[in-house]
Amino acid sequence: MKLPDRKGYFGRFGGRFVPETLMAALETLEKEYLKAKRSRAFKEKLGYYLREYAGRPTPLYYAERLTQRRKGAKIYLKREDLLHTGAHKINNTLGQVLLAVRMGRRRIIAETGAGQHGVATATVAALFGLECEIFMGEEDIKRQAINVFKMKLLGAKVTPVASGSKTLKDAMNEAIRDWVTNVRDTYYVIGSTAGPHPYPLIVRDLQSVIGKEAKAQVLRKERRLPDYLVACVGGGSNAMGLFHAFRDTAVKFIGVEAAGRGLGTGAHAATLCKGSIGVLHGSKSYLLQDRDGQINAAHSISAGLDYPGVGPEHSYFKETGRAKYVAVTDRQALEGFNILSRYEGIMPALESAHAVYYASALAKRLPKNKIIIVCLSGRGDKDIDIVRGIL
Amino acid sequence: MNRIDAKFKKLRKAGEKAFIAYITAGDPALGVTKKLVPALEGSGVDIIELGIPFSDPLADGPTIQAASQRALKNKVNLQRIFRLVRSLREKTEIPIAFMTYYNPVLKYGLARFIRDCKTNGVDGVIVPDLPFEEARDLIRFSRRAGVATINLATPTSTRKRIKGLIKNSTGFIYYVSLTGVTGARSNLPEEIASKVRSIKSMTDKPLCVGFGVSTPAQAEAMARVADGVIVGSAMIKVIEASLGKGDLVDRVSGFAKRLSKAIHEA
Numbered sequence: 001m002k003l004p005d006r007k008g009y010f011g012r013f014g015g016r017f018v019p020e021t022l023m024a025a026l027e028t029l030e031k032e033y034l035k036a037k038r039s040r041a042f043k044e045k046l047g048y049y050l051r052e053y054a055g056r057p058t059p060l061y062y063a064e065r066l067t068q069r070r071k072g073a074k075i076y077l078k079r080e081d082l083l084h085t086g087a088h089k090i091n092n093t094l095g096q097v098l099l100a101v102r103m104g105r106r107r108i109i110a111e112t113g114a115g116q117h118g119v120a121t122a123t124v125a126a127l128f129g130l131e132c133e134i135f136m137g138e139e140d141i142k143r144q145a146i147n148v149f150k151m152k153l154l155g156a157k158v159t160p161v162a163s164g165s166k167t168l169k170d171a172m173n174e175a176i177r178d179w180v181t182n183v184r185d186t187y188y189v190i191g192s193t194a195g196p197h198p199y200p201l202i203v204r205d206l207q208s209v210i211g212k213e214a215k216a217q218v219l220r221k222e223r224r225l226p227d228y229l230v231a232c233v234g235g236g237s238n239a240m241g242l243f244h245a246f247r248d249t250a251v252k253f254i255g256v257e258a259a260g261r262g263l264g265t266g267a268h269a270a271t272l273c274k275g276s277i278g279v280l281h282g283s284k285s286y287l288l289q290d291r292d293g294q295i296n297a298a299h300s301i302s303a304g305l306d307y308p309g310v311g312p313e314h315s316y317f318k319e320t321g322r323a324k325y326v327a328v329t330d331r332q333a334l335e336g337f338n339i340l341s342r343y344e345g346i347m348p349a350l351e352s353a354h355a356v357y358y359a360s361a362l363a364k365r366l367p368k369n370k371i372i373i374v375c376l377s378g379r380g381d382k383d384i385d386i387v388r389g390i391l
Numbered sequence: 392m393n394r395i396d397a398k399f400k401k402l403r404k405a406g407e408k409a410f411i412a413y414i415t416a417g418d419p420a421l422g423v424t425k426k427l428v429p430a431l432e433g434s435g436v437d438i439i440e441l442g443i444p445f446s447d448p449l450a451d452g453p454t455i456q457a458a459s460q461r462a463l464k465n466k467v468n469l470q471r472i473f474r475l476v477r478s479l480r481e482k483t484e485i486p487i488a489f490m491t492y493y494n495p496v497l498k499y500g501l502a503r504f505i506r507d508c509k510t511n512g513v514d515g516v517i518v519p520d521l522p523f524e525e526a527r528d529l530i531r532f533s534r535r536a537g538v539a540t541i542n543l544a545t546p547t548s549t550r551k552r553i554k555g556l557i558k559n560s561t562g563f564i565y566y567v568s569l570t571g572v573t574g575a576r577s578n579l580p581e582e583i584a585s586k587v588r589s590i591k592s593m594t595d596k597p598l599c600v601g602f603g604v605s606t607p608a609q610a611e612a613m614a615r616v617a618d619g620v621i622v623g624s625a626m627i628k629v630i631e632a633s634l635g636k637g638d639l640v641d642r643v644s645g646f647a648k649r650l651s652k653a654i655h656e657a
Contacts, residue, residue: 007524017493017520019450021545021570023552163456164446176449181571183547278494279520280447292468293498294446 003316008197008283011319013312016196018176018282025183030198032103037205042102049094053127054084056091056209060217060373065343066360073227073363073370077346078214078242080377087349087378088210088238089120093189095206097124100187107131107182110189111175113140113168113234114304114351115147116378117191122156132156135174139166140303147382165297168234168307172281192235193311196282200311207241214373215245222371230254230359231375232351233325234269234305236314238377243323252324255314256358258300259327269298271310272318272325285312301330301386302350304378328354336360337380337387349378350386394486394514395539395562398437399597399618409563409619410435410610410654411599412626412647413490415442415458417467419634421475426640432485434644435651440517440621443472443491450492450519452574454624457631469499473511480512488515488541488562496529505532515539515562523559530559543567544590544598546582553590563597563619566590568604574624575605584616607653614657622650 003010016026036042050056059082063075080088093110100108108125109132112118118134125132134151138160141148151158164170172195179188190199193207211229218226229246231239233255243253260268268274275286280295288296288308300306317323328336333350336357341347348356352375359374366372380387392400402409412431416424428439444462448455476487489508496504496518508516515538521529523542533540539562544553547570557564568583569576583600591598600613601621605628613620629646633639 015525016522017525018522019519019545020522020543020552020556021547021567023522024547024549027549169447173447173449177452177572180450183570278497280494281449282520287494289494289498291498293495294463295494 004197004201010313010316013285013315014197014200014283016282017279017284018196019180021180022183026196026198033099033198033202036099036102042098046095046098050091050209054090054094055082057213058082060214060221063344066339067363069343070360070363072368073366073372075359075363076218076226076371076373077376078210078373080210080238080375081346081348081352081379085116085120085123086381087116087120088207088241089117089191090123091209091241092191092203092206092237093117093120093124096189096202097128097130100130101128103187105185105187107186108189109133109135109175109178109186110191111135111168111171112191113171113306114302114382115140115144115151116304116382119147119150119154121189122151122154125156126154133178134158135161135171135178137161137166137168137171140168143386144303144382167303169295169298176281192237193240193313194235194281194283194309200283200313203237204240204244204313207237208244210238210241210375211243211245214242218371218373225249225251226371226373228252228254228362228372230256230355230362230372232256232305232354232377233272233310233314234258234307234351235309236311238375240311240313242373242375247322253317253322254358255323255325256354257325257327258302258305258354259329260299262329263327267299268327269300269305269307270327271308272314273327280309283312285315286310286318301333302354304349304351305354326358328357332357334387334390346376347380348376349380350383352377393537393539393562394484395438395488398486399563402437408614408617408654408657409437409597409599410651411438411440411619411621412436413440413442413621413623414626414630415444415455415462416472416475417444417462417465418458418627418630419461420465421467421471423639425475425479427643428479428485429483430640430644431647432483434647435655436485436647438486438488440488440490440623441472443469443489443495445492445495448492450572452572452624454575454627454631455573458627469495473507476513477511486514487512488517488539489513490517490519493518493521501528502532505529505536505538508538509536513538515541517541517543517565519543523556526559541565546570546580546586553593557594557596560596563599564590564594565621566598566600566617567602568600569602571602573602575628576603579603579609587616607649610650611653611657614654620654
């Protein structure tokens with residue numbers, strides 16, 4: 001069966017839990033998106049910008065020195081970090097902003113955690129001459145100052161969010177509040193495979209280019225499919241983007257969540273590993289919550305993973321066993337950052353460093369004839385100050 | 392008969408409109424809420440909309456967000472709020488509807504939640520992030536228990552959606568006056584009257600207007616077109632301004648009296 005179903009569900013996850021004010025807008029968005037998806041002109045335009053502007057296809061790079069050090073499975077890196085703006089986020093923002101233009105919207109809003117989605121949205125808004133406002137938690141504004149400056153240079157308004165934990169969750173609350181207020185003329189670009197239907201579908205479709213390319217590339221290089229796909233999971237868009245093209249194969253999926261200071265400490269963002277089912281930001285999925293259904297603050301060294309929810313399709317993959325979800329601590333992620341910098345000359349984003357660490361440990365345990373593809377979802381420039389502060 | 396239905400029946404007979412006052416349970420403390428409810432009833436409030444605090448209230452503006460935070464600091468939760476309503480029921484029969492986000496209800500358990508509404512004397516529920524399409528189980532349990540499910544209609548609701556939400560509403564229909572979150576506004580959209588008339592032509596169920604209504608003059612204007620008026624953030628603002636003062640209950644009641652006069656004399 002093709003998922004999501006007509007009501008936007010992946011099994012029992014997903015749906016549309018939003019204020020009534022947004023319901024008609026979501027119905028329209030779904031209709032317009034499905035039309036655009038079938039339109040050749042739209043697909044060609046998106047293909048053009050992905051290629052000529054964003055820099056697709058990205059290489060599938062064999063990390064030879066890292067592989068040799070680990071003396072185990074072959075490690076390939078899907079180099080989303082090489083894209084314009086430095087992360088996979090632009091795959092999604094190009095598609096959604098083109099859709100917004102098609103729908104005649106002149107104002108774009110988005111939430112951002114690490115600032116990667118904010119920068120990618122502001123970039124594409126500049127490209128198409130649209131008004132752009134980015135909501136960002138005050139805590140994240142502090143730890144991702146460079147990205148805030150970039151967004152402003154790109155002409156976006158960055159609105160600090162002081163409520164709650166002052167991170168991605170609260171930025172998303174505020175973006176939804178803005179959308180409820182300006183729904184008639186504003187397009188809300190959600191940055192992950194989260195939110196109400198049809199966003200998890202739209203973002204997955206737009207990010208699935210990662211896996212489609214990787215599949216063709218690995219078949220060319222190795223003449224076979226890989227054994228494992230490894231990607232970090234906050235909301236889950238780069239992971240879903242890598243996984244999706246392989247969903248009907250036997251390839252094993254591993255989503256790496258942020259264990260923060262440790263799964264036992266409560267200071268983590270391991271929603272699938274440690275959370276329970278609930279409703280947040282428009283969909284039913286796993287969440288970090290207390291006994292009363294209040295949302296718990298997440299913690300991760302990487303702002304992009306610092307989110308107490310997760311996309312509903314990942315919850316579905318967890319429940320059906322299609323993917324396995326594990327967690328990597330702040331400290332281990334820093335080690336992932338270091339090993340990739342030292343052995344391959346590539347500085348990964350701290351988000352992606354979680355996946356690098358896990359894949360590198362996994363490779364060690366596996367025989368040499370196995371193949372792992374890691375989604376290197378972003379580059380580490382934005383995290384240099386954080387890393388410098390710790391090392 | 393459900394207390395909300397009985398209230399509207401009585402008001403209609405008298406040719407009067409309903410004054411529905413929103414307060415957040417446990418803001419600033421459950422003991423204060425316990426005094427406020429009967430005091431508001433004495434000031435002319437017809438129905439109490441009792442907010443269940445939530446960490447991420449995405450349909451609320453800064454005023455009610457702050458009220459939620461104050462309540463959550465006191466570890467207010469559904470169990471304690473049900474106990475509060477039960478003790479209120481010893482002295483008042485004023486209709487009480489919960490305004491709650493979906494997640495605390497889901498975590499509590501839908502069947503258990505509705506059962507506890509019924510046994511403790513909660514007459515209706517408003518869940519702003521639960522469109523009627525997603526509310527089938529909650530509606531089923533509510534019908535069986537005689538608890539009202541109050542849906543929100545908004546300026547952006549299509550005619551088809553309005554039909555659906557009317558069908559799935561009991562108690563009353565909550566018309567959201569504007570596109571936006573809760574919070575006092577100095578100006579309300581002019582289209583409200585025509586929108587309200589158009590929805591009223593589709594149903595006999597009572598239709599009440601809320602969001603943004605903050606002054607007696609606005610309340611009076613809304614009472615002229617609708618069956619009731621809901622005032623929330625403006626009430627919370629009086630609570631906020633009275634924090635730490637001994638006469639909080641009197642100040643809030645005084646404000647409610649002015650609104651009540653405006654609504655009931657409209």
